[in-house]
Amino acid sequence: MSILSKNKKFHLGHxxxxxxxxxxxxxxxxxxxxxxxxxxxVERLLTKNDIHDSDSMFLLPDSSSWMxxxxxxxxxxxxxxxxxxxxxxxxxRGNLAGxxxxxxxxxxxxxxxxxxxxxxxxxxxxxxxxVAVMPRSTLLKRGGIDDRxxxxxxxxNADELCVCVAMTNPSLRPGLIERAQALALSSRxxxxxxxxxxxQITLSRVLSELEPFFAQGLSIITTSSAEGYxxxxxxxxxxxHKSVLLGHSGVGKSSLVNALMPNLKQRTGEMSRYGxxxxxxxxxxxxxxGNSGAIIDTPxxxxxxxxxxxxNILIQLFPxxxxxxx
Numbered sequence: 001m002s003i004l005s006k007n008k009k010f011h012l013g014h015x016x017x018x019x020x021x022x023x024x025x026x027x028x029x030x031x032x033x034x035x036x037x038x039x040x041x042v043e044r045l046l047t048k049n050d051i052h053d054s055d056s057m058f059l060l061p062d063s064s065s066w067m068x069x070x071x072x073x074x075x076x077x078x079x080x081x082x083x084x085x086x087x088x089x090x091x092x093r094g095n096l097a098g099x100x101x102x103x104x105x106x107x108x109x110x111x112x113x114x115x116x117x118x119x120x121x122x123x124x125x126x127x128x129x130x131v132a133v134m135p136r137s138t139l140l141k142r143g144g145i146d147d148r149x150x151x152x153x154x155x156x157n158a159d160e161l162c163v164c165v166a167m168t169n170p171s172l173r174p175g176l177i178e179r180a181q182a183l184a185l186s187s188r189x190x191x192x193x194x195x196x197x198x199x200q201i202t203l204s205r206v207l208s209e210l211e212p213f214f215a216q217g218l219s220i221i222t223t224s225s226a227e228g229y230x231x232x233x234x235x236x237x238x239x240x241h242k243s244v245l246l247g248h249s250g251v252g253k254s255s256l257v258n259a260l261m262p263n264l265k266q267r268t269g270e271m272s273r274y275g276x277x278x279x280x281x282x283x284x285x286x287x288x289x290g291n292s293g294a295i296i297d298t299p300x301x302x303x304x305x306x307x308x309x310x311x312n313i314l315i316q317l318f319p320x321x322x323x324x325x326x
Contacts, residue, residue: 057104057151058139066132069112073157075286077105082130084113085288094128103133107284107296108156108242110134140187140244143307150308155244155284155296160190162238164247164256167201172209173248178317179304180246181218185316186309192219194234194245196252199224225255235260239290249300257297261287 072084072092082105084092094113096105105111112132140154140161163180165172177193184191193213195206206222213220221237223230238260245253258264264287284298 057153060103060133060135061099063112063132063134066112069114069131071134072111072113073286073288074105074107074109074111075288076283077107078283081126082111084111084128084130085286089288092128093126094130095126097129097131100130100133104153105130105133106139106153106156107286108158108294109136110157138187138189140183140189142183143305143309145305152305154246154298155286158189158242158244158294158296160192160238160241160243161187162192162194162243162245164194164196164245164251164253166197166251167195167205167209169197169200170248170250174209174212176248176301176304177213179306182306182309182313182317183304185313189244190241192221192237192243194256195220195222196256197224197226198222198229199227223256225252225259228259231259238295239293242292242294242296244296244298246298246304247300248302251300253297253300257287257295260295261289 070086072086074082075085075091076083080096082094082096084094086092092113096103110133111130112134113128113130116126116129136156138158139156140158141151142154144150144152161180161184163177165177181191183189193210195210198206203222207214210220219237221230221234223234225231234256245256247253284296287295287297289295
């Protein structure tokens with residue numbers, strides 16, 4: 001080692017590529033973000049692990065030690081603050097225990113909680129602390145942006161995915177329906193199509209636009225929140241299911257929820273001057289309805305990624321193309 005490297009002190013933020021720093025270009029000042037990125041790169045080289053473990057974000061800690069505590073459903077989450085719904089419909093606000101740090105909780109999760117002493121009468125403060133997550137029966141997810149976020153979790157313990165589409169304002173995109181159907185198959189959920197704003201179009205146009213999906217025998221319900229058309233049929237259909245509403249911004253998901261459950265008064269918005277919807281729902285919410293049913297309203301999606309799904313799902317979605325290729 002040279003005399004220069006022995007006498008010179010290096011602080012946080014300096015990069016040393018070698019013990020011998022006789023050359024000035026081997027030691028330079030770098031930002032904290034670059035330093036962390038370089039250190040992570042070195043760790044990957046040392047472990048020879050370049051593949052991101054996407055299944056790790058689905059793992060849940062063992063909940064067997066907390067089975068004696070009461071159970072509730074997560075109906076809304078913002079960071080570490082959650083709203084829990086009891087079986088009798090009571091809503092409790094809580095926070096997450098430190099042992100759940102890093103656990104990906106989503107709306108619909110069944111949680112175990114314990115009460116915490118409150119030093120204030122302010123109802124906005126957490127009244128409970130979530131300490132465990134019960135195993136999930138289903139998990140609806142969509143593909144993420146890249147390997148740093150391989151999946152985006154939408155909802156847990158649902159049994160049906162309803163994609164909401166409109167023929168106009170905004171216009172229909174058949175690709176969204178096909179991608180939503182792929183997500184439903186991947187998550188083992190029933191699939192249904194809900195057509196909104198039917199007061200603005202004719203029934204013949206609905207039949208022509210959705211003819212390929214009618215041919216598959218999919219359940220398609222036509223509705224109009226403004227005129228109340230089809231709401232009774234939809235209410236009867238959804239009351240015994242835990243249904244997730246998914247679709248583009250502006251198709252009328254929140255308006256549909258308000259029409260089905262008038263006491264909620266979900267915030268809605270008009271179309272923009274560019275013909276696109278304004279996103280008014282900022283996070284997924286769980287609304288119980290009927291005896292055992294629930295409606296999960298989700299924020300509008302701009303695109304629906306199926307990145308990471310099994311290719312076997314394509315055989316179920318497009319069997320006619322597989323037969324042609326053979």
